[in-house]
Amino acid sequence: xxxxxxxxxxxxxxxxxxxxxxxxxxxxxxxxxxxxxxxxxxxxxxxxxxxxxxxxxxxxxxxxxxxxxxxxxxxxxxxxxxxxxxxxxxxxxxxxxxxxxxxxxxxxxxxxxxxxxxxxxxxxxxxxxxxxxxxxxxxxxxxxxxxxxxxxxxxxxxxxxxxxxxxxxxxxxxxxxxxxxxxxxxxxxxxxxxxxxxxxxxxxxxxxxxxxxxxxxxxxxxxxxxxxxxxxxxxxxxxxxxxxxxxxxxxxxxxxxxxxx
Numbered sequence: 001x002x003x004x005x006x007x008x009x010x011x012x013x014x015x016x017x018x019x020x021x022x023x024x025x026x027x028x029x030x031x032x033x034x035x036x037x038x039x040x041x042x043x044x045x046x047x048x049x050x051x052x053x054x055x056x057x058x059x060x061x062x063x064x065x066x067x068x069x070x071x072x073x074x075x076x077x078x079x080x081x082x083x084x085x086x087x088x089x090x091x092x093x094x095x096x097x098x099x100x101x102x103x104x105x106x107x108x109x110x111x112x113x114x115x116x117x118x119x120x121x122x123x124x125x126x127x128x129x130x131x132x133x134x135x136x137x138x139x140x141x142x143x144x145x146x147x148x149x150x151x152x153x154x155x156x157x158x159x160x161x162x163x164x165x166x167x168x169x170x171x172x173x174x175x176x177x178x179x180x181x182x183x184x185x186x187x188x189x190x191x192x193x194x195x196x197x198x199x200x201x202x203x204x205x206x207x208x209x210x211x212x213x214x215x216x217x218x219x220x221x222x223x224x225x226x227x228x229x230x231x232x233x234x235x236x237x238x239x240x241x242x243x244x245x246x247x248x249x250x251x252x253x254x255x256x257x258x259x260x261x
Contacts, residue, residue: 022210023061057146103139136165141189209254
């Protein structure tokens with residue numbers, strides 16, 4: 001029954017109505033399937049935790065997630081991954097000394113399927129298996145930038161796992177709310193030694209046609225000025241460039257920024 005139910009939910013999210021609207025809320029999915037709303041809500045949350053569906057932070061509607069194409073067609077490259085690969089290579093041209101990554105969010109952790117450096121693709125070992133904490137990394141903050149303060153507090157009911165990031169200056173959930181709000185306003189997130197000393201990066205969110213963040217594109221920098229404020233100035237300039245590049249990619253996925261310029 002759970003498998004049949006989950007397949008039914010996924011079929012609803014592939015319907016013409018779902019494609020037209022970009023996402024469907026729990027009440028609408030329940031009305032279409034005839035299932036109880038509480039059952040639909042629990043099932044969709046479980047599928048979201050596995051990356052099979054994603055939930056829009058604004059509309060609260062669900063759409064198909066980044067992981068589904070990889071599960072049902074492992075030999076095919078999903079549109080998001082195909083686009084992300086092109087963006088990584090574009091960023092590699094702009095930042096030839098950097099390491100480019102496509103990053104996904106799952107259970108408050110970020111996962112980097114692969115990196116690109118000097119035109120060479122390589123897995124993100126040993127982190128590809130267990131991921132990294134999202135709150136202290138640039139791609140993690142980019143992936144969280146649509147979360148409301150309430151959602152962030154729900155994500156970390158016991159506070160931030162500071163034992164994994166002892167160098168992070170963000171020490172409380174309230175601190176995290178502020179940096180996420182800054183990332184949302186800037187269109188990118190940047191960190192300098194927040195996860196571990198010497199690791200400097202900037203990332204921007206990649207959005208689908210519904211405006212849902214489906215991935216982040218990150219650049220880790222290996223050559224920046226050693227002294228402030230030059231270092232900060234270059235990092236901020238790089239972040240703006242990354243945001244412009246990734247926003248252009250989001251538009252190719254069908255995202256229309258609001259307000260429309």
